[in-house]
Amino acid sequence: MTAQQPSAPARHESGPSGCSGAGLHHVTERHPDRFTVVGNHLAQHHELSLTAIGLAVHIQSLPAGSRIGVKALAQRFPEGEMRIAAALRELETHGYLARTKERLPSGRIVTRTISYNIPQAYARSQAYVRPQAPAQPVPPPDREPAPAPPPAPAPPPAPAAPSDxxxxxxxxxxxxxxxxxxxxxxxxxxxxxxxxxxxxxxxxxxxxxxxxxxxxxxxxxxxxxxxxxxxxxxLMPPPLHEGPEPRKATARPLPLQNCDGCERAFRGERPGRCRDCRPGRAAA
Incomplete structure (x- = not known):
């Protein structure tokens, strides 16, 4: 039930037996308990469908923690899942509802729903939300996340060069x-x-x-x-430098001498006679 707050001045209320004239007449009684206050901005919204308005009133009357997923609502009301899903999108568009995906510490992904009885409250909450990094894409609830591709195999290590x-x-x-x-x-x-x-x-x-x-x-x-x-x-020694072989020392020729016998020149260590004039050769 909702507490009526008409924007026009209230007229004299008449009971059902005292109704006169055409149009709507109200019989209003005070609710001592179990009631929900709903604003006329919702009850008389010009852009929301009746399904969306009724769904918003139902959601605002529920206690915190209630399940209001499409399937849960379809089990409660005769409207099908398509109409309920469309009504929820209407309420999100006009600021009466906000749904976000959250990942629990266990890794499970759940939907968090926030109901706003005044759309301005939703606008104010969005104005003070600090910008965050874009959330990772969440797979649809009816699909299993694709398994991560296996890591590429490490290249085989190059065989070590055999030791000497x-x-x-x-x-x-x-x-x-x-x-x-x-x-x-x-x-x-x-x-x-x-x-x-x-x-x-x-x-x-x-x-x-x-x-x-x-x-x-x-x-x-x-x-x-x-x-x-x-x-x-x-202690490693330096490498051997290969260079030209050293030149061998050549023996110096014997000095020239004048033969005392024939006065011919010959090479010898000291002056004297040549080979032909030596005593032994002469005797021969």
């Missing part, structure tokens, strides 16, 4: 010189490229092994791989 067998053998055998130099397999493959660089620079494996195993500290080696990495880096 000579370098790995050298590093693995260090434990025979000192048990403290026992290395894990991953440390062997990590240090092998540095050993290969030593070998490529002309250092024999025995010299590399000597550089890694001599003058080790007496204290227990907690991190032998770190010690070997430090030595391979800090």
């Amino acid at each position: 067998p000579t370098a790995t053998t050298l590093l693995t055998g260090l434990r025979t010189h000192d048990p403290r130099l026992l290395l894990a397999e991953r440390d062997v493959h990590r240090l092998a490229p540095a050993v290969t660089t030593w070998l490529e620079r002309g250092v024999p494996p025995t010299v590399v092994r000597h550089a890694l195993t001599t003058d080790l500290p007496q204290d227990p080696l907690r991190r032998p791989a770190a010690l070997l990495a430090h030595r391979l880096t800090e």
Whole structure:
């Protein structure tokens, strides 16, 4: 029931037996309880349909927390779901109703409905709402959300380049010189490229092994791989520079001498006779 508040001055009220003349007559009694006050702006709205006006009065009379979805209202009234849905849209358009989608902490999506008995109250509430980021699109209630596409498979890691067998053998055998130099397999493959660089620079494996195993500290080696990495880096020899071979020193020719016998010139370390004038050759 609604409390009548006519905009025109009220006339003398007459009972049903005392009605005279055509037109509407009211029999108004005071409601002591269970009543709802509805404004004439709703009851006499010129743009709302009768279904929308009646639905608005019904909604304003319900307690908070009542279910007023389309299906719930269609079970209560003879109007079908299409007419009820259209009436709800009318009330939203004219500011008597506001419906929003909200996601509960459990992930469930529910509809929150706010009923305004005065449309200006709805307008004021919208004026003071801070702008928010656009909500994520909500799938229709009768459809299941599309499953997220599976993540793209990670590209297979590139196979590591095989280590130099000579370098790995050298590093693995260090434990025979000192048990403290026992290395894990991953440390062997990590240090092998540095050993290969030593070998490529002309250092024999025995010299590399000597550089890694001599003058080790007496204290227990907690991190032998770190010690070997430090030595391979800090003691690495420079690369051999290939250049032209040095010129061999050529023997200087013997000085020229004058033969004392025939006075011919010959080369010799000291003055004297030439080969033909020597005593042994002359006797021959």
